Amino acid sequence: MEPLVVGDDILDIGSRKAVDRYCGNKAQLGLSQDLLMGRPGAFDVPNVKDPALYCSSHFRSTCGTGDAGQEIKFAKGTTTLAFKFNGGIIVSVDSRATQGNYISSQTVKKVIEMNPYLLGTMAGGAADCSYWERRLNLQCRMYELRNGRRITVAAASKLLAGTMASYRGYGLSMGTMITGWDETGPQLYYVDDDGTRLKGKMFSVGSGSTFAYGVLDNYYREDLTLEEAIDLGKRAIYHATYRDAASGGINNLYHVTKDGWVKIHAIDVNDMHYEFEEEKRNEMSS
Amino acid sequence: MSVMTYNGAAIIAMAGKDCVGIAADRRLGVQLTTIATDFPKIFQMQPKLFVGLAGLGTDVQTLKNLLEFRMNLYKLKEERDMSPKVLSHMLGKILYSKRFGPYFVEPIVAGLDESNKPFLSTMDLIGATSEEKDFVVSGTCTGNMFGMCESLYKPNMEAEELFETLAQALLSSVDRDAVSGWGGIVHIITKEGVLTKELKGRQD
Numbered sequence: 001m002e003p004l005v006v007g008d009d010i011l012d013i014g015s016r017k018a019v020d021r022y023c024g025n026k027a028q029l030g031l032s033q034d035l036l037m038g039r040p041g042a043f044d045v046p047n048v049k050d051p052a053l054y055c056s057s058h059f060r061s062t063c064g065t066g067d068a069g070q071e072i073k074f075a076k077g078t079t080t081l082a083f084k085f086n087g088g089i090i091v092s093v094d095s096r097a098t099q100g101n102y103i104s105s106q107t108v109k110k111v112i113e114m115n116p117y118l119l120g121t122m123a124g125g126a127a128d129c130s131y132w133e134r135r136l137n138l139q140c141r142m143y144e145l146r147n148g149r150r151i152t153v154a155a156a157s158k159l160l161a162g163t164m165a166s167y168r169g170y171g172l173s174m175g176t177m178i179t180g181w182d183e184t185g186p187q188l189y190y191v192d193d194d195g196t197r198l199k200g201k202m203f204s205v206g207s208g209s210t211f212a213y214g215v216l217d218n219y220y221r222e223d224l225t226l227e228e229a230i231d232l233g234k235r236a237i238y239h240a241t242y243r244d245a246a247s248g249g250i251n252n253l254y255h256v257t258k259d260g261w262v263k264i265h266a267i268d269v270n271d272m273h274y275e276f277e278e279e280k281r282n283e284m285s286s
Numbered sequence: 287m288s289v290m291t292y293n294g295a296a297i298i299a300m301a302g303k304d305c306v307g308i309a310a311d312r313r314l315g316v317q318l319t320t321i322a323t324d325f326p327k328i329f330q331m332q333p334k335l336f337v338g339l340a341g342l343g344t345d346v347q348t349l350k351n352l353l354e355f356r357m358n359l360y361k362l363k364e365e366r367d368m369s370p371k372v373l374s375h376m377l378g379k380i381l382y383s384k385r386f387g388p389y390f391v392e393p394i395v396a397g398l399d400e401s402n403k404p405f406l407s408t409m410d411l412i413g414a415t416s417e418e419k420d421f422v423v424s425g426t427c428t429g430n431m432f433g434m435c436e437s438l439y440k441p442n443m444e445a446e447e448l449f450e451t452l453a454q455a456l457l458s459s460v461d462r463d464a465v466s467g468w469g470g471i472v473h474i475i476t477k478e479g480v481l482t483k484e485l486k487g488r489q490d
Contacts, residue, residue, distance in 0.1 A: 077318070077464070096464075096490070101291055101426055103462045207318055241490040245294070245318045245464040248490030273489040 045170075056171030077246025079208030080110055080121040081236055082177045082188055083216060084201045085224045089179050089186045089256040091119055092233035094208070094241050094269065095249035097126055106249035115140060116260040118156060118180040123205040124173035124193065132174060136160045153180040157189035157197055165195030175205040181258050208240030208247035215239050226255070230264055238276065241269040287317050289390050290411075294465030295327055295340035296425035298456050299396035300439060301404035301418075302448035305476040308336050308396040309452045311425075311460050311487070313468040314343055323468040323489070331357055334475050335370055335397035337377070340424040341411065342390035349391050353377065370397035370405035374415055381413035388412050392424045402477040427463035434459050445474050449483065457487050 045051040077098040082091040093110040096103060110122040112130060114137040122129035139159050143151040157178040164174065174193040181187070190198045190205070202220060204212040215236040224232065233253050241248045251272070253264045294315045299308040314325035328338045329350050337353060339346040356376060360368050368376075374395040381389060388411045395407045408422040409415045416422075421439055423431035434455035443451060452472055460467035470485030 094490075098464045101294075101464050103464055106461075243320050245315055245320060248464075248488070269490045270488045 052169035052171075056169060059171050077244075078110060078123045078206035079204065079212050079237055079240035079244060079247040080123045080175075080177065080206050081204035081209070081212045081216065081233065082121065082179055082202070083220060083229075083233070084186055084188050085220075085222055085229050087224070087226045087229060087255075088181065088258070089188055090229045090233040091121060091177070091179060091254040091256065091261075092237045093121055093252050094237055094247040095252060096241075096247055098246045103248075108249070109252070111252055111254055113261070117150065117182075118153065118178065119254060119256060119261050120179075121177045121205065123175040128172050128174045128193070129176055132160065132163060132172075133176065135163070136178075150182060152182045152184065153178060153187035153189060154182075154184075154199075156180070157191050161191045161195050161197035164191065164193050168194055177203050177205065179256055181256055181260070186256060204236070204240075206240075206247065208244030211240040211243045212236040230255070234265075234267065234272065235276075238269050238272045242273065290341055290392075291426045291465055292317060293341075293343040293346075294426050294463075295346075296423075296427050296431060296456060296460050296463065296466040297327060297338040297340045297394050298421065298423050298431055298435065298452060298459075299336075299338060299394050299406050299408075300421040300435070300443075300448060300452055300455075301406050301441075302443040302445065304398075304402055304404070305445045305448060305474060306336075306396045306398060306404040306406065307445075307448045307452045307472060307474045308338050308394065309456045309470055309472040309485075310338055310340075311456065311466045311468065311470050313466055315465055318464070320468060326471075328471065328473060329353075330473075330480070331373065332367055332397070333480070334402075334477075335368070335373060335395075336473055336475065337373070338394040338396065338424065339391050340394070340426075341392055345389040345391045349380075349389055349393070352380065356380070369399050370395055370407070371399065371417075373397075374405075374407040374409075374417070378409050378413035378415045381409065381411065385412050394422050394424050396422075396475070398475055398477065426465050427459050430459035430462050431455065445476050445481065449474050449481070453483075453485050457485060461488055 046054050048054045080093040091111055095108050097105045097108045112120040112133045114120050120133040140151045140156050172193045177190050179188045188200055190203045219232050234251055237251045250266050250268050252266050255262050255264050294313050296311040308328055310327040312323050313320055314322040328336055330336055339349055357368055377393055390411055392411055393409055397405050399405050406422050407415055407417045408424055421435045438451050438455050449472055456470050467487055468489055469487045472483050474481045
């Protein structure tokens with residue numbers, strides 16, 4: 001398989017123009033026909049009859065016991081959330097990575113700062129998320145250079161969803177939220193490894209998402225103030241880390257504004273536990 | 287998830303100078319979801335004899351009741367207390383009696399014998415017993431616990447130092463295990479009595 005050559009018009013993939021342009025001199029420019037049609041051609045795949053089946057049964061990166069039979073167990077298990085409110089978007093994540101029961105790290109950066117105005121979150125396979133989101137960043141930058149303006153969040157998320165769809169069945173594991181503020185306002189999209197792409201106001205992804213949804217659904221309002229929204233994002237992650245064994249570590253929280261994103265805080269969830277315990281005690285006594 | 291890691295557990299016992307300590311985490315979970323943060327895994331069978339049970343939660347509770355029953359019978363028949371060695375052997379036999387349908391528990395026995403000498407033993411789920419002079423571990427993060435014990439342990443520690451060592455070993459081990467932790471409890475048994483302390487651990 002020929003490697004992908006950066007600088008080619010990858011955003012013309014699938015169009016007539018691209019096919020005409022490259023069909024003749026594909027060897028010179030190093031782009032394979034497969035890549036043009038959106039099929040996975042940039043990666044070496046195992047030399048077997050059904051590479052998709054082989055990959056998904058040996059290199060699958062799933063939650064729970066999906067990878068029970070295979071030799072390689074990838075780092076995963078997480079809680080990430082993002083919600084839109086009148087003051088922008090809050091993105092709040094934990095920082096734990098687990099391999100089976102072993103906690104491989106408590107300091108993973110699950111918010112991928114793609115560029116100063118776009119954020120992506122990481123849930124599922126750590127390598128899958130960070131690689132494909134960095135690749136998305138490349139595509140966004142190419143778009144900017146070619147078109148003289150920033151890419152919209154809708155278009156960026158669609159590029160990612162398209163890539164995921166073309167690798168469907170290969171056992172990739174990625175549940176991410178792409179957020180940013182473009183000319184249409186603050187936008188939040190959920191994209192996952194089977195090519196699902198959903199636009200929404202509030203999402204939570206990962207093994208601890210059910211716990212986070214409980215807290216979010218209870219207190220969410222569109223007209224939250226910035227302080228209330230930050231507090232909500234913080235609490236939802238805290239409750240998820242308390243109940244979910246695969247989430248924990250540090251809560252990294254970001255705020256997406258018109259002028260780009262801002263990192264609000266990085267607080268150890270254990271410290272939050274004792275802070276909230278103190279709060280509960282005071283409330284009970286009053 | 288395997289049946290031994292379904293609920294999650296971490297237990298360490300260490301011997302000191304004329305004292306023993308036994309410590310456990312407090313979590314009860316169902317796979318990745320934490321259900322309780324006050325689940326007892328260490329049981330006081332006699333004033334100076336403790337049993338720690340790590341493994342499937344239901345078998346922990348069942349085995350504890352069974353052991354108490356057998357112990358009471360022994361006391362009635364023999365008219366004396368059970369020594370740690372006898373309890374350890376009895377437990378091994380009980381576990382082997384279920385060889386083809388075992389209790390999914392890997393117990394630890396820790397106590398002071400009649401001459402107040404420390405006694406430690408551990409066994410696998412079908413009763414293979416091993417007595418140790420220094421420390422024994424059991425649970426879902428034995429790799430971590432062995433590492434911590436090997437590095438922190440010194441022979442002939444006094445009760446206070448033993449407590450510190452046990453606490454540090456346990457907390458650092460469970461912080462690298464997703465299914466155990468959420469606090470800890472430590473019992474130090476000396477010839478004067480038992481000192482019990484709760485540990486403030488990471489709640490994630």
